[in-house]
Amino acid sequence: MIPRRVVARSLQPSSKFLLRIRSATLETSLTSCITELISLYSPCLRQHRSISTETSPGSSNPAAPKGPLIVDFDEQVKLAASEPSRSSIIPQTRPQASGRPLTKLEEYQRLKASKHASDLIGGVLEDHYKPHELITNPPSPRDITLELLLASGAHLGHATALWNPGNQRFIFGIRQGIHLISLDVIAAHLRRAAKVVHGVSKNGGIIIFVGTRDGQERAVVEAAKRAKGYHVTERWVPGTITNKDQLLSEQKVRILNYLDQEIRLTEQEKLELKQKLAGENGDIHRIQVEDTAQVPFGYGAIRPDLVVCLNPLENKTMLQECAQYRIPTIGIIDTDVDPTCVTYPIPANDDSLRCVQLIVGVLGRAGQEGRLARYEEETNRAEELKRRQKRLEETERTLEEATTTNQVYKDAEQAASESRQRELERESLISNR
Template structure:
């Protein structure tokens, strides 16, 4: 069976800074959904066909949804908004951390702690505690006035907090929007966002309800290369929004405008290169099943 998508090589320019091609999406495995028996009927509109018991996602429709999500993220950041990147599954952790860090946005790539958004005041207190511990010199036993055991316990506390909250240490308010790699995996985070009226952009696989988020991107959410590609694209949207926001400030402030930070200047020449990993990922949730193959 030949997939019609492979017959064409359209290039979709996503606004000004980035472009994504059908070939890139196919090579990244973004068209592979879950096994047909595990599908969510609400994804029917985004499914092209099935092959060897696996649903094939219509990437032409995915491109349309990417356009909408990209523009939303760009405009959100251009109006001084922040985007929280979330991806706690193994396939997403590195991409989420790297891309969010690249554009100076908060992220969560370890376990989502209940109340991170809905109980933000308490979480902020824990972040403050983390920053206090980071100021300590755990090797200075005499100067601290504490015992070695006490210092060891405090250092362990710091390491634990850094792992849990390090990605949101500079998030001073609840985010304006969220980008989520796997809606089912991050159901608690999405639920908290909805309670606070925070729009969600998310990669939705064929086992997901696309109506559960405001800006769904139909695609394989388990392929490492695919997750990297889309996460990088969302980070590019953030970068473009930051530059637009900086431009607006420069015009409004005139000679009194503050100079751009070094990392913001880098965005002018850095268009979001991502690491090119050769390893293909298989569905984590279906490790007992046969691997997806083209």
């Protein structure tokens, strides 16, 4: 905000003028007082200075004067022109000759210099909200703050006439006929849900992100990519869980390791698999086997370990299927939604796209952190196995060397005893002769 400026001078009235006012009689006319006032302050009014009616907000010195902040534009122009880093931006003005009026160019340059000097006064506002960052770089669960939830509009519920009584423990109050959700409750439930996603991803579980409303597709896809899970953005097909063997019968199921890598078959394993598929009298050369390990055809489709639903009202069939097979679910519960339809409710505004992007971004980041923790543990476990194998090999080699050395010693002792025995026999034969 540009401060208001007035033309005045920060000077106190002279004592001479005060004495005149005090000693003036009642018969002194108002016109004479105004005339004396103008005559006293006319030299001051000739010196035009721009001062601000607001005090300096950043002054932390208690000894600093509390009067108005005086700003001299001529001095500001000189200081700005003397800066080496910004001297090229300020237009250079030619000094005015005595008695010569300024030209149009000089007036324009002086105006630009004054504007540049005034722009240096005050703070600079920066952009705080960048919409794309909630998708490309979502916050971590540990970075959840009440200010972030408040800015995303997560606390705004529906009208009081549409509320579900099961959400009474989540509601903070009512304002203008709208229920307000407590920000503390939102943060606590969101951290709990993020911890659940982190644990499932860390143990190698399958997570499905479901968001079928307009505008949720990009955020859902990015969250699924981070957690190495799956996503549904168009429509949940009824029977995907309850009738999976019929709907997903043509889908292949592959075997992955703890690093989410497909397990490759060796040549010996491929040959054994061909012989098993061909039978006793079949030709194994006509059977094609892929390089990656696969689950047998009759195994069936695999059910997910966790489902994250962003709009439970439109996906009641999915939630019922998950409840039938005891699959845990996480959902955004607004004030008009039954909180018992999901396992881990997150009370928030499901109509705000910014709020939905924030929540699904946090859950996707939690899944990513859990996956990276699993990778780290698996790497450490593999390194520990290598170290144990190396120690075992060293121990076996040491035992083998020790056994070999003992055997050499025994052989040497036996050879020495045999030679000694032959010498004794030879000596006994010689003595008998």
